[in-house]
Amino acid sequence: MSSPYPVQSPPPVAPYHPPPSYPPPQFAGRQALDNRAAIALALAICGLVLGLPLGVPGLVCGPIAYFMGKSAVSRIDGSAGALGGRNFAVFAWVLGIVATAVGAVVSLTWLVIWLVSISGPQT
Numbered sequence: 001m002s003s004p005y006p007v008q009s010p011p012p013v014a015p016y017h018p019p020p021s022y023p024p025p026q027f028a029g030r031q032a033l034d035n036r037a038a039i040a041l042a043l044a045i046c047g048l049v050l051g052l053p054l055g056v057p058g059l060v061c062g063p064i065a066y067f068m069g070k071s072a073v074s075r076i077d078g079s080a081g082a083l084g085g086r087n088f089a090v091f092a093w094v095l096g097i098v099a100t101a102v103g104a105v106v107s108l109t110w111l112v113i114w115l116v117s118i119s120g121p122q123t
Contacts, residue, residue: 031084034076038085040068041091047099055110058103062096069093 045066051058069092077123 029069031082033085034072034083034089036068036072036075037089037092040065040072040096041088043068044092044095044099048095048102051099051103053106055103055105055107058099059107060103062098062100062103064096065092065099067094069096 043061047058047061047065051062069089070091073086073093076089077087
């Protein structure tokens with residue numbers, strides 16, 4: 001049986017790529033840590049550790065850590081998510097306050113002890 005119509009080959013099929021059913025995931029890159037936060041945290045810890053027995057290092061390192069931590073927090077907040085480490089900066093900020101207070105109390109205590117020792121009776 002011959003067909004009254006001529007035999008044709010099927011048309012070539014182009015590759016079909018269906019569109020995605022959901023948007024592609026956003027790039028979730030890691031945020032860069034602000035260096036000021038790490039330095040402020042290290043200063044605050046050093047000020048607290050050295051301020052407990054001596055006093056004066058807490059008075060020096062504590063305010064520096066406080067202001068560097070405060071600066072890092074404002075820099076991180078202003079970076080629109082490009083910088084991370086806000087928790088480090090806040091912890092350094094608070095630890096700077098604690099190191100300053102501890103340094104002041106210990107320095108005052110050492111000063112009172114020194115003044116009492118030099119004002120004692122002469123032998």
